[in-house]
Amino acid sequence: MKPLERRSIIADMVKKHEIVQVTDISRVCQVSEMTIYRDIQKLQQEGRVLKTSRGITSVKTDSADENACVCCFKPSESRLAARIVYEDGSAEKVCCAHCALLRFKEKKEKPKQIISRDFMLDTTFNARRAVFVVGSSLPVLCCSPHVLAFQRREEAAKFIKGFGGSLHTIEEAADAVENGMEDDCCFTSHFNHFGKER
Ligand SMILES: [Zn+2]
Ligand SMILES: [Zn+2]
Incomplete structure (x- = not known):
């Protein structure tokens, strides 16, 4: 482990x-x-x-932490953020697809839905069956290695023509994130992010 x-x-x-x-x-x-x-x-x-x-x-969380990512504690309010919903109705917020995939890897009980926003269409959809783009040339917008979720293969394919990267299913993308991560990447970024205030 x-x-x-x-x-x-x-x-x-x-x-x-x-x-x-x-x-x-x-x-x-x-x-x-x-x-x-x-x-x-x-x-x-x-x-x-x-x-x-x-x-x-x-640690008792204050209200500012309510929107914090369950994985890395970054704010989960941008359009990259997602909500993970489990069979029992419980839900978690994550800052971006990277952390959604980490949770997907970590949790034995697989989520029913990963409610996300399509990076290009800006529509809300369930990322359980999303097409994930890993390793594009876009600057890292949230967590590294960064991952973008697309509702349809069509847009994802267009995207990688312009910005590079490769298309993956959720399982493949989760492996790619885990393997591409420096040990403690998210925790370290969390520490840097909040280090000044705490
Ligand atoms: Zn996160
Ligand atoms: Zn993130």
Whole structure:
């Protein structure tokens, strides 16, 4: 299990239960408590969890965080943002297709819908069956490697004629994002983004 996966699991556990013990996390992730302590230290630096005498707790979020991406905590308000909806009706906000794909990779329970905006048509659609463009020459608008979601193959194909990149299904694109990521890319950018204010 990669550090990124573990940290996402820890953040999820803390969100679900008010207090989580390191021993429980180490059992779930099947790594030593030492490793978990290091993950928690990192999460704490990023302002995602808090270490207290009773255990690990979540950081109370203020209203500004309501629109934060579940993955990297960047604001999820631009036209690149998406909403992930699960079978049980719960939903998550992500800043862009990159983070939507990371969540798609991380979560065992696959989302019912990934409500996104088409990059060219500006229509709202379910990106579960989108065509994803990876590695275009556009400047990175949000997270790197950046990914754009298109509702139809037609527009995506036109787009890559002008801006380069390749067409992928959601599974392929999720692999491409994961493999193309520097370790901690999203968490690092989150830290830089909010580092000044916190
Ligand atoms: Zn994000
Ligand atoms: Zn992003």
